[in-house]
Amino acid sequence: MxxxxxxxxxVTSIRPETPRVKSFTLSLxxxxxxxxxxxxxxxxxxxxxxxxERSYSVASPPEQTGEIxxxxxxxxxxxxxxxxxxxxxxxxxxxxxxPIGGYFVWRGxxxxxxxxxxxxxxxxxxxxxxxxxxxxLGLRTPAVLLFSIRTPEEVIxxxxxxxxxxxxxxxxxxxxxxxxxxTGWAGYQxxxxxxxxxxxVARFATPPQCFVCGPTGLxxxxxxxxxxxxxxxxxxxxxxxxxxxx
Ligand SMILES: Cc1cc2nc3c(=O)[nH]c(=O)nc-3n(C[C@H](O)[C@H](O)[C@H](O)COP(=O)(O)OP(=O)(O)OC[C@H]3O[C@@H](n4cnc5c(N)ncnc54)[C@H](O)[C@@H]3O)c2cc1C
Numbered sequence: 001m002x003x004x005x006x007x008x009x010x011v012t013s014i015r016p017e018t019p020r021v022k023s024f025t026l027s028l029x030x031x032x033x034x035x036x037x038x039x040x041x042x043x044x045x046x047x048x049x050x051x052x053e054r055s056y057s058v059a060s061p062p063e064q065t066g067e068i069x070x071x072x073x074x075x076x077x078x079x080x081x082x083x084x085x086x087x088x089x090x091x092x093x094x095x096x097x098x099p100i101g102g103y104f105v106w107r108g109x110x111x112x113x114x115x116x117x118x119x120x121x122x123x124x125x126x127x128x129x130x131x132x133x134x135x136x137l138g139l140r141t142p143a144v145l146l147f148s149i150r151t152p153e154e155v156i157x158x159x160x161x162x163x164x165x166x167x168x169x170x171x172x173x174x175x176x177x178x179x180x181x182x183t184g185w186a187g188y189q190x191x192x193x194x195x196x197x198x199x200x201v202a203r204f205a206t207p208p209q210c211f212v213c214g215p216t217g218l219x220x221x222x223x224x225x226x227x228x229x230x231x232x233x234x235x236x237x238x239x240x241x242x243x244x245x246x
Contacts (some may be wrong), residue, residue, distance in 0.1 A: 003208070005095045007028060007095070007096060008095055009028050009068075010026065010027045010070060010091065010093055011091065011094060011097050012067065019153055021073045022084070023071045023072075024070050024084065025067055025069050025122060026048055026086070028096070031068075033099075034062055034068070035099065036062060036107075037096065038100060038101045038109065039055045039101055040057075040098030040099060041054070042054055042070070043098065052079050057125040058098070058099065059125045061132035064132075066187065070125075071122060071128075071156060089104040102236070104126060106130040110139060113132065113206060114206060115134075116143075116146075116201065116209070116211075117130065117211050118212045118213070118214075119146070119148065119212075120219075121149060121156075122156065122214070122241060123191045123212075123215070124147055125213075126211070128157055131145065141174075142205075145161070145172070145173050146200055147176065148192055148214070152219060154165055157188070174200065175188070176188035176192060178191055193225060194229055197226055199230050207232065208235065210235055212226070212236065213240075213241065216220065216240045216241070219238050223236050
């Protein structure tokens with residue numbers, strides 16, 4: 001067991017995902033392979049010694065060694081996300097420790113049940129690590145990603161998710177626009193409720209393993225909704241990102 005200690009990573013690339021979301025690739029001197037779904041802690045230290053620490057899920061799959069990708073959404077008046085979003089450039093050092101968390105993880109075992117991934121906003125990040133891991137393993141475990149966003153410009157990893165939809169018939173992307181949908185949109189455009197979840201769960205031939213991640217309000221209502229439509233409690237794993245309902 002390696003001890004999880006702070007290390008100084010270097011930012012090697014920054015990619016805008018949406019107007020309010022960026023992905024950061026960090027090269028790690030002490031890379032430890034993570035499990036899809038785990039996170040890192042990131043610590044900022046001001047000149048006077050004041051420190052702020054936050055958690056960020058790993059977006060990259062375990063197969064991407066030597067570095068991790070973190071995807072950060074700019075939170076209004078957010079101390080750490082604001083600094084990462086506006087104050088960090090390629091070549092900068094960042095202090096991180098991880099990987100952390102052994103509960104909200106998907107190991108990609110070939111006999112694993114099908115996957116129902118439900119994400120709200122940046123809650124899609126650890127779910128993306130699971131999908132990327134699944135791709136690397138060449139698994140065709142049926143997987144549905146139900147992704148709740150407010151508007152079309154908020155779809156993180158859009159191009160990659162659309163490409164995956166095209167190339168893998170066992171993957172289904174269900175976008176749910178809660179505030180404004182694209183013109184002519186025929187898919188979901190309301191908050192996720194039990195009736196919507198019943199439709200999604202009915203797509204599976206065998207009971208799915210559910211991973212739910214995002215703002216606290218969304219996670220709680222989805223977890224309750226899944227139970228209401230008959231999904232076993234032990235098949236619902238949740239990760240709460242923050243206090244607001246987004
Ligand atoms: C296990 C774990 C993994 C996480 N992974 C990610 C990730 O991959 N990507 C990501 O962008 N974030 C992730 N988060 C959230 C992240 O840790 C921070 O909470 C977030 O970046 C806000 O921090 P901040 O310092 O910018 O805001 P703060 O200065 O802490 O807060 C500013 C304001 O925003 C509100 N707020 C705080 N957090 C959130 C939030 N998450 N959503 C909405 N409002 C919030 C606060 O109540 C406050 O009003 C994760 C959280 C956890 C616990």
